[in-house]
Amino acid sequence: MKNIVLAAGFLAFGGGAFAQDIPKADPATVEKYVQSIWSKASPEWQARVKLDETQRICSETNNTPSQAQFEAIIAREKASVAYPADGNVMGDWKRGMVVAQRGTGGQFSDAPGTYQGGNCFACHELTKEEVSYGTLGPSLLGYGKNRKFDPAEAKAAFAKIYNPHVVFPCSQMPRFGHTKFLTEEQIKDAVALLFSPDSPVNK
Amino acid sequence: MKRLSVAILATAIGFGAAGIALGQSESEKEIERYREMINDPMANPGYLWVDKGEALWSEKRGSKAASLEVCNLGKGAGKLEGAFAEMPRYFADADRVMDLEQRLLWCMDKIQGVDTADVVKRRFGGPGVESDMQALVAFIANKSNGMSYKLPLAHAKEQEMLSVGKALFDRRAGQMDFSCATCHADEGKRIRLQGLPDFSKPGKEAKATMDSWPTYRVSQSQLRTMQHRLWDCYRQMRHPVPEYGSDGITALTSYLVKMAEGGEINVPSIKR
Numbered sequence: 001m002k003n004i005v006l007a008a009g010f011l012a013f014g015g016g017a018f019a020q021d022i023p024k025a026d027p028a029t030v031e032k033y034v035q036s037i038w039s040k041a042s043p044e045w046q047a048r049v050k051l052d053e054t055q056r057i058c059s060e061t062n063n064t065p066s067q068a069q070f071e072a073i074i075a076r077e078k079a080s081v082a083y084p085a086d087g088n089v090m091g092d093w094k095r096g097m098v099v100a101q102r103g104t105g106g107q108f109s110d111a112p113g114t115y116q117g118g119n120c121f122a123c124h125e126l127t128k129e130e131v132s133y134g135t136l137g138p139s140l141l142g143y144g145k146n147r148k149f150d151p152a153e154a155k156a157a158f159a160k161i162y163n164p165h166v167v168f169p170c171s172q173m174p175r176f177g178h179t180k181f182l183t184e185e186q187i188k189d190a191v192a193l194l195f196s197p198d199s200p201v202n203k
Numbered sequence: 204m205k206r207l208s209v210a211i212l213a214t215a216i217g218f219g220a221a222g223i224a225l226g227q228s229e230s231e232k233e234i235e236r237y238r239e240m241i242n243d244p245m246a247n248p249g250y251l252w253v254d255k256g257e258a259l260w261s262e263k264r265g266s267k268a269a270s271l272e273v274c275n276l277g278k279g280a281g282k283l284e285g286a287f288a289e290m291p292r293y294f295a296d297a298d299r300v301m302d303l304e305q306r307l308l309w310c311m312d313k314i315q316g317v318d319t320a321d322v323v324k325r326r327f328g329g330p331g332v333e334s335d336m337q338a339l340v341a342f343i344a345n346k347s348n349g350m351s352y353k354l355p356l357a358h359a360k361e362q363e364m365l366s367v368g369k370a371l372f373d374r375r376a377g378q379m380d381f382s383c384a385t386c387h388a389d390e391g392k393r394i395r396l397q398g399l400p401d402f403s404k405p406g407k408e409a410k411a412t413m414d415s416w417p418t419y420r421v422s423q424s425q426l427r428t429m430q431h432r433l434w435d436c437y438r439q440m441r442h443p444v445p446e447y448g449s450d451g452i453t454a455l456t457s458y459l460v461k462m463a464e465g466g467e468i469n470v471p472s473i474k475r
Contacts, residue, residue, distance in 0.1 A: 019404050019462060025366035030374070033367045037451035041443035049376040049442055059374045059382065106378050106441040122394045134394045136386065174379040181378050 027060065045108070058170040065169055073169035080178045081162045089158040089191050096193030097200075099186045100126060106181060116181055118161075118190055123173075126193070127200040137173065144195035145202040154195045161187050230396055234475075241421065241473045249341060249419030249471030252426035256342025259335055265315030274310035276303070276343065277355075288347040288468060291457045293358035300364045302453040304430055307339055326447045327434070328425045340428045341417050347468045352413060354461045361457070364450075368458030371451060372402065381440040383455070402462050410466030413459055418472040426471055429456060 038046055051059065054077060057069050065073060083089065102117030104110065121130060123137035147153040160167050162177030176182040182190070193199050244250065260271050276286035277294070291302040297309055311317040328334035355361050375382040386394060388403035400408040417428040433452055437445045445452055 019369060022369045022458075022461070023362070023366050025363065025370045027370075029363065030367050030370040033371065033451040033454050034374070036449040037445045038443045039449070040446055045443035048378060051374075051376055055375045055380060058380075059370075059376075062373055062384070107438050108442075108444050109438055132395045134397075135392050136389075136394065136399075172380075172385050174381070179378045179380075 027056075054165060054170075061170070063170040063172070070169045073165050077163045077165040077169075077175070077178070080175075081159050081166060082177070082184070083155070083158065084184055084188065089155050089188055090195060091185060091188030091190075091192045093189070093192040093196040093199040093201075095186075096189035096191070099182065099190050100193055101130075116186075118176060118182055118186065120190065120193075128203070129200060140194060140201060143201055144197070144199065147195075149195055149197060154191055157194055158187060158191050161190055231398070234398075238474070243473075247419055247471065247473045248424075249417070249426045249473060252338045252341035252417075252419075253345050253471065254342075256338035256340070259339055260342060265311065265317035267314065267316040269315045271307070271310055271314065271339075274307070274314055276306055283343055283346040285347055285350050287344040288350045288352050289355055291361070291364060291453050291460070292355040293361050300358070300360045300450075300453060300457070302448075302456045303340055303343060304336055304428070305448045305453060307336065307343075308448055323447050327427075327431055329423075334425075336430075337417070337426045337428055341426050341471050344417055344428075344468070344470045348470065350468055351466055352460045352464045352468065354457060354464065364454045364457040365461055367451075368454035368456070368461075371455050372458055377441045379441045381442075383436065383440075385440075402459060405462045405464060407466075409459065409462035410464075413463030414466040414468050415470060415472035415474070417470050418474045420474055422475055429459070 034049065038049055041049075054073050057065050057073065061069065099118040100120035102115060103119030103122055105114045105116030120126060120140075121133045123134040125133040125135075125139040125141055126143075128141070143157075144154070156167070160173075161182075163175045164171035164173040165175065174181060177184070177187055194201055196202070241247075263270050272281045274281065275294075275296075276283065277289055277292045278284070278286045287303055290306070291300050293300050294306065294309075299305075301309060308319045308322065311322060312319050322335050325332050325334050326336050328337050354365065356365065372383045372387075375385070384403060386392070386399045387401060389399075390401045390408065392399045392401075400412045402409050402412075413429075416432060417426055419425070420427045430447060430452060433455060434445055434447075437443070
């Protein structure tokens with residue numbers, strides 16, 4: 001039966017095809033294939049490629065959740081954000097520059113204990129000096145200055161780095177705090193990079 | 204001759220590095236210039252793998268002391284012309300859809316009685332490691348030069364592969380929530396200064412990429428196949444080590460091949 005449905009879909013697919021015309025696979029079937037790719041990975045690594053609810057919705061909707069899913073994601077992800085106990089979201093911008101420049105950590109080729117960086121420059125323009133920046137994310141040049149160094153905006157930036165889905169459900173950006181890829185200290189340092197008036201981001 | 208091409212490559216690498224110091228469009232132009240400079244089949248070390256693959260194809264090996272020459276890659280026993288351009292495909296004898304690597308491993312096992320665990324262990328060449336698979340894939344893919352990819356879709360299992368491949372392309376997982384689409388679903392995007400081909404739709408970027416793999420990677424001094432490229436993508440995506448020749452990788456390959464239909468295969472190419 002399933003094959004018949006698939007075949008019917010493919011009739012329409014035909015020649016000059018677009019990716020969106022490819023009939024959707026049954027999610028349970030997809031997960032069987034997922035198992036085939038990582039069947040020999042350690043249990044710890046296998047756990048990393050199991051989908052949580054937000055990943056599942058963003059994957060299946062191609063990052064365009066319905067209104068109800070959109071709201072559910074915000075509510076769920078908001079609950080994960082832990083602000084610093086003393087309320088201070090600003091660390092050291094110079095250390096924040098290290099967080100932004102370094103992209104190591106978390107890869108299967110990394111030695112245990114490898115420094116985990118935020119790799120902000122991989123996707124964002126941040127300073128005028130650094131010309132080797134990516135364009136997957138928006139430019140953050142003048143980020144704090146453009147927000148008048150408003151402490152409420154700095155707090156919002158902390159939340160965005162911690163878990164961008166609280167602001168943009170199905171954002172492409174990693175949930176650096178939620179997944180504990182970055183420490184609270186590193187996120188504070190990244191916020192300082194964005195919001196310190198001395199930071200090259202605001203020069 | 205070899206020394207001369209090494210000297211040319213060294214100069215070219217120098218150009219590549221200089222490009223980074225320049226502005227983005229300037230560096231893109233320099234990278235393009237560099238690619239043109241090294242795109243010379245007579246100076247492309249990737250053809251050493253093609254030659255080695257040719258020898259491996261006809262060599263009697265394994266417990267059955269047989270060669271691969273009767274292996275059917277979809278176009279008939281031993282017929283290599285155009286086979287790579289129409290894979291992954293369904294094989295009735297195995298009742299499975301296979302990409303070229305899976306099919307070669309199947310033939311080694313069934314026809315030659317070769318220990319495929321050892322072959323898979325040496326799947327990626329490096330210092331002190333000679334890869335049979337890289338050589339065989341280079342040799343066979345090269346026999347589709349001048350042709351376009353055409354993904355067979357007559358069989359329901361081939362259709363399932365393509366649908367699953369698309370889903371895997373979009374599947375966000377791991378510590379970074381990355382999918383293939385995170386980086387490869389838009390035109391003209393970059394990581395740092397590295398351009399990212401768009402595979403979210405059929406088109407020139409998908410064609411240009413798939414039409415030039417397998418490729419000789421100057422930075423790795425190795426002929427690399429798409430299996431290695433996807434292994435490296437999953438590494439950068441903070442996913443676990445993907446299983447070589449797994450059905451999931453084949454599904455993804457079906458999807459990429461579909462997006463790349465209509466171009467012209469020219470392999471092995473040479474890349475940074």
